[in-house]
Amino acid sequence: GQQVMQIPQYQHVQEGEDFTTYCNSSTTLSNIQWYKQRPGGHPVFLIQLVKSGEVKKQKRLTFQFGEAKKNSSLHITATQTTDVGTYFCAGFLTQGGSEKLVFGKGTKLTVNP
Amino acid sequence: KAGVTQTPRYLIKTRGQQVTLSCSPISGHRSVSWYQQTPGQGLQFLFEYFSETQRNKGNFPGRFSGRQFSNSRSEMNVSTLELGDSALYLCASQALTRYNEQFFGPGTRLTVL
Numbered sequence: 620g621q622q623v624m625q626i627p628q629y630q631h632v633q634e635g636e637d638f639t640t641y642c643n644s645s646t647t648l649s650n651i652q653w654y655k656q657r658p659g660g661h662p663v664f665l666i667q668l669v670k671s672g673e674v675k676k677q678k679r680l681t682f683q684f685g686e687a688k689k690n691s692s693l694h695i696t697a698t699q700t701t702d703v704g705t706y707f708c709a710g711f712l713t714q715g716g717s718e719k720l721v722f723g724k725g726t727k728l729t730v731n732p
Numbered sequence: 733k734a735g736v737t738q739t740p741r742y743l744i745k746t747r748g749q750q751v752t753l754s755c756s757p758i759s760g761h762r763s764v765s766w767y768q769q770t771p772g773q774g775l776q777f778l779f780e781y782f783s784e785t786q787r788n789k790g791n792f793p794g795r796f797s798g799r800q801f802s803n804s805r806s807e808m809n810v811s812t813l814e815l816g817d818s819a820l821y822l823c824a825s826q827a828l829t830r831y832n833e834q835f836f837g838p839g840t841r842l843t844v845l
Contacts, residue, residue: 652833661822662775664833707775709834717788720765720834724774 625723
């Protein structure tokens with residue numbers, strides 16, 4: 620089953636409010652990737668974090684990788700209606716003797732204008 | 733560069749039938765992964781092909797199979813369709829190493845009646 624947990628499952632905010640989604644793994648991740656899927660679309664790569672404690676920023680988006688490389692977060696400052704979509708984290712885990720990219724179930728963000 | 737293409741985009745089948753989906757990766761990409769996306773289970777990894785060889789496999793029954801051709805195009809087949817196979821099937825290609833970002837295609841929406 621899934622070993623990458625993502626919370627919350629849904630988040631509704633007013634435009635201008637901040638938003639954070641959290642990703643946790645029971646095992647150490649070699650790296651973590653974040654994707655965004657707009658309604659009716661397909662996942663689009665946002666960023667990859669590799670180093671322990673790494674922090675990366677893309678305009679209003681801030682991505683963090685935990686010191687133990689077991690958790691990560693995506694924070695959006697001052698949300699806009701264009702931020703609507705589902706945000707997925709994905710980490711490489713060893714399952715059944717091989718390494719696979721395992722996705723969290725995603726956080727669906729809706730923004731009220 | 734053209735993106736990942738998937739055909740067909742929509743498909744309606746009945747229980748017991750079989751289906752074949754096709755994916756053409758980005759030119760130069762040799763790795764193709766397949767995912768099943770459903771509202772309840774999120775994005776679940778089916779299998780990955782690299783240079784015509786299955787490199788990784790998810791936890792799906794043997795009814796789900798795939799292959800990759802010498803031009804890196806990939807197909808996945810689902811036999812003896814069940815209602816629960818209704819989903820969006822996404823194909824993703826990667827350049828070089830498996831730790832690179834995944835480029836997703838638009839998906840094939842399969843409905844099983």
